[in-house]
Amino acid sequence: MSGNLVIREAREADLPAILEIYNDAVRDTTAIFNEIIVDLDNRRAWMAERQGRGFPVLVAELDGRTVGYASYGDWRPHDGYRNTREHSIYVHQGCRGQGIGKVLLEALIGRARENRVHVLIGCIEAGNSTSIALHTRLGFRLVGTFREVGHKFGRWLDLACVELVLD
Template identity: 60%
Template sequence: MDIIDAAEAHLPGILAIYNDAVARTTAIWNETPVDLDNRRAWWTARTAQGYPVLVAVAGGEVLGYASFGDWRAFDGYRHTVEHSVYVAAGARGRGVGLALLEALIPRARALGKHVLVAGIEAGNTASIRLHEKLGFTRVGLMPEVGIKFGRWLDLAFLQLIL
């Protein structure tokens, strides 16, 4: 498996992972699948800001992807970013998420970021454990701030001071 900067050719793989998460998980709190133009616009915006979009690839297949973006739109938050890591259903539990995060953290440091934030559905213990393994600490819990699949979801916040 290689971790590389995503290129336009990786967008169909990113799209498939994203839409699977929309349809089957609480990792993404959207309920409507998106199209390739949506993922292209997202990728273009991230890279135009100088932010990475990384993919884990093996045998030409996208196994997962990770990125970060601005935490909030106010100047005082300019050194804080929130990241996302998504792994294809068939590749979960194989170290893909760990490899992506291990590659993403130094990219945030290189851009002069000070804090990396993770907003994780509180029931996603695998993701929470992964983040804690890399030094993230739990800093908050917001009960019932989202809804998906007909149930209220809690949002756990973790952060890594870089």
């Protein structure tokens, strides 16, 4: 990666870039199983809800441009799962493969430790070997694969689940 990469808390000014990155993932990838393009108000509400609950929303800024973001939130809604969080990471399509996802994930893991998260969960489209390998390199363990639980682009998708026990 060339340039100056900074990981920081997301701000209102980052929302157009977050929207662009998210909608690209919806439109062109299986990184998320959603199929509906969202608007700026949707991302604004998403960020306000996350930050309002004390969950981090981190952005990767490369030479002053927001090129990725990461966050975590509830894994399941029941009280007994309050120390487990599910995370997500998205990188601008023109910046993938440069190590930005790794830096974002490392920062998110650090934030999870600070916030006393016990387990961090990731759910990855099973064909995304790059993301699975990144998570494995950072200590996540592949715990299982759900077969054909998603459907997008006219085909069934498998979901690989990874976990990292933090304490």
